[in-house]
Amino acid sequence: MKRVTPPDPALSGEAAHFRALEALYAAAPINTLFDSTLEIPSAGIARIRFTIHPDVFHAGGAAHGTSYFKMLDDAAFYAANSLVTDRFLLTTAFNLLLTKPLREGPVVAEGRWVSGHRRVFVAEARLVDADGEEAARGTGTFMRSQIPLATLPGYRTA
Structure with a gap:
């Protein structure tokens, strides 16, 4: 079981939002099935470090392919949701291209916001294996939901 570290109460604004999204990721039940960690270094960027077993x-x-999709979708999703502080986004479409088999070992999913600011967001992601080679890439469309982030277990900004 993953340990969820509460956000630092000294953080505020953007940094608090990023740490709260990271905590939300760690608290999601699906993520107990994956050896993974989310990092949001800046607005519109997300990285998930995980290990293929x-x-x-x-x-x-x-x-x-489920591992490819999950990590590409999550990296793109969190890159987009890093720009939205009030609502949880939902994936409405996701296209992916698998270019190389992933074997056992570490992988990084790199997500990047592409466009959108209000209701619909587009973000892309790629998987990079331990040799630095791209194994897959994808593009997702994400839409604001009616779900306030503040109501979700794990999302805490203070």
Whole structure:
């Protein structure tokens, strides 16, 4: 089980929002299935460091596409939601391109906001393996939901 570290009460504004999103990621039940950590270094940028283990392999001995999709979607999502402080975004569409099999080991999902400021956001992400090679990329469309971030377990800015 992952340990959720509460945000530093001395933080405020943008930094507090980023730490609260990181805590929200860590608190999501789905993330107990993945050895992963979210980092939001700045607005519109998100990185997820994770490790591929053999328990996510398909019959061909490499990571199943579900791992690719989850990490690409999450990195793009958090890059976009880093720009929205009041509402949880929802994925409305996601396109992905798988270019290389992922084997056991560390991977980084790099997400980047592309466009949108009000209701709909577009962000992209890519997976980079331990050799620095891109294994996949994707682009997502995300829409503001009616769910206030402040009501979600794990999201705490103070």
